[in-house]
Structures are given as C-alpha cells and as structure tokens.
Amino acid sequence: MKLIRLAGALLCMAFAFAAHATDFIVSSPAFSPNGILKDAQVLHGFGCSGQNISPALMWKGEPQGTxxxxxxxxxxxxxxxxxxxxxxxxxxxxxxxxxxxxxxxxDSKALPATAIQARTDFGTHAYGGPCPSAGDKAHRYVFTVYALKVAHIEVPTDASAAMIGYVIHGNTLGSTSIQAGYQR
Structure with a gap:
C-alpha cells in the first residue's frame, strides 16, 4: 500500500512538473508561430535585400530558480x-x-547592459537575418529562449555558437521556442 501511495505521489509530481514546464512561452509581434518572416527580419547581404532587423521577442512563465x-x-x-x-x-x-x-x-544598445551577443555563423556579434539560397526550399528559423540556473555563463569572447550552446544546455532549467519560415 505504501508503494502504491508513493507511486501515486511521484506520478502527481511528474504531472505538476510537466504542467509547469508548458507555462514557459515565447512570442513575437513580428510573426506568428509557423508563419513567414517579413523583409524586416531578412538579411541585407549575401544576395538578400531585407532590412536585417531582429524581431521583438517576449517570454513568460520561466521555471522557478531562473x-x-x-x-x-x-x-x-x-x-x-x-x-x-x-x-x-x-x-x-x-x-x-x-x-x-x-x-x-x-552596438547592442537596446539589449540589457549585461547581455552579450556572441559570434554568429556570419562572423558578427549581432543578429543576422535569414537568407537561404535562391530556389531552395523554405528554411525554418527557430527562436529559442533558455531559462538558465546561472546569472552569467563563462565562455571565451569569440566562442562559437556551438560552444555557447553546449554551456547553455548544461545550465538550462527550461526552454521555449517559436518557429517561422522564409524562402526566396
């Protein structure tokens, strides 16, 4: 009987954790989930003529301890x-x-003073918008917000996105994503 009660309590805790985890959400006024990115977000370069403006993102419901x-x-x-x-x-x-x-x-002036932009695959420390090859299938762009258990992550100044991702994943309490597409 004690084992059944323990299993029931553990199951209830698992459901409560799962329900809490789904409370963490991200959204953007620039695009709808699974929508299409606009020219404002598209790269200006590499043959693309967008405005290269990072979209606004809002999130809420992060895990306790973030x-x-x-x-x-x-x-x-x-x-x-x-x-x-x-x-x-x-x-x-x-x-x-x-x-x-x-x-x-x-210049990162619109980000919080402590925020750090890392090197992207464009080689810059800034947002670089979509610019898939002309005629290629629509690409997916996954915008993810991670809630971290540390206030600061330690990485070299010019660390790759993969290295930073490794450190982020090692300190993640939860994450939430929104996706949009783009094709030219």
Missing part, C-alpha cells in the same frame, strides 16, 4: 551539415522578459 536568459536563432535547414546560427545572446537578467525590435545591432 537567474538569466539566453536567446538563440537557428536554421536547421542550412546546407552546411550543421545548420546556421543567426543570433546568440546570453546573460540577459532574470528580471527581463523581452527584447525590443532591432535589439540585435552590433
């Missing part, structure tokens, strides 16, 4: 064998629950 946030924008469809990192930002304070449109500029 000490900072990180944001990544990743294209799993890039023909590189390893995808393409379009934006990596970390050390966003736990009190911050959004980034404004255009926050991903090289």
């Amino acid at each position: 000490r900072s946030f990180a944001i990544t924008v990743y294209d799993p469809d890039a023909p590189t064998g390893s995808g393409w990192w379009h934006w990596v930002v970390f050390d966003i304070p736990a009190s911050v629950h959004n980034v404004v449109e255009g926050a991903g500029t090289v």
